[in-house]
Amino acid sequence: MNPEIRDIFDRIAPVYDELNNWLSLGQHRVWKEMTVKWSAAQPGDTCLDLCCGSGDLAFRLAKCVGTTGKVYGVDFSPNLLAAAKERSQSQYPQPTISWIEADALNLPFDDHQFDAATMGYGLRNVTDIPRSLQELHRVLKPGAKAAILDFHRPQNQQLRAFQQWYLSHIVVPIAQQMGLKEEYAYISPSLDRFPTGQEQIELARQVGFTLVTHYPIANDMMGVLVVGK
DSSP: OOHHHHHHHHHHGGGHHHHHHHHTTTOHHHHHHHHHHHHTOOTTOEEEEETOTTSHHHHHHHHHHOTTOEEEEEESOHHHHHHHHHHHHTSSSOOOEEEEEOBTTBOSSOTTOEEEEEEESOGGGSSOHHHHHHHHHHHEEEEEEEEEEEEOOOSSHHHHHHHHHHIIIIIHHHHHHTTOHHHHHTHHHHHHHSOOHHHHHHHHHHTTOSEEEEEEETTTTEEEEEEEO
């Protein structure tokens, strides 16, 4: 766990959802619905949402699993978890979600515990991507799936240039107005370091996932890695 990254997410917690909306051109809700669909969560399942942030994917999973299912929302930022809990209390009926502060590299769960899992915009921020995927593999039941949504750099140079322009000229200035320029300026270097879709497929296979697909979305500015055990 990187304390500096945790501090960043603690500071952005109050405006996290608003900034994600800007960052994704207002489309993040659609992509999150797709991610939950690809996780194949069913009524009655026990599900995990890793790096849950303020709870968007966890709430969607809770709707899928219904009152007979259970969702665990895990994040390393106490402030984001507090925001998720607060949102949860305003929902009716109350979703069956347990909010847990933990590190994605060292999950506090038994082997083979979950029927499905999601992760939104978290893999790019862990300090050890293979270790995070290994932990995910460990806690999933045999036959279970996980869907991992994140931004990445498009292969196409024009799209890459547009993404960089959008980050520099739209997202960072908006963050700056909210007093968070430094916090969101780190996104660009994190994208440069993040593995491509093909590299993510290789990493997932190396930790033991047998069914692995990467779906590029949003003109390849984003992708969903779907893995099956």
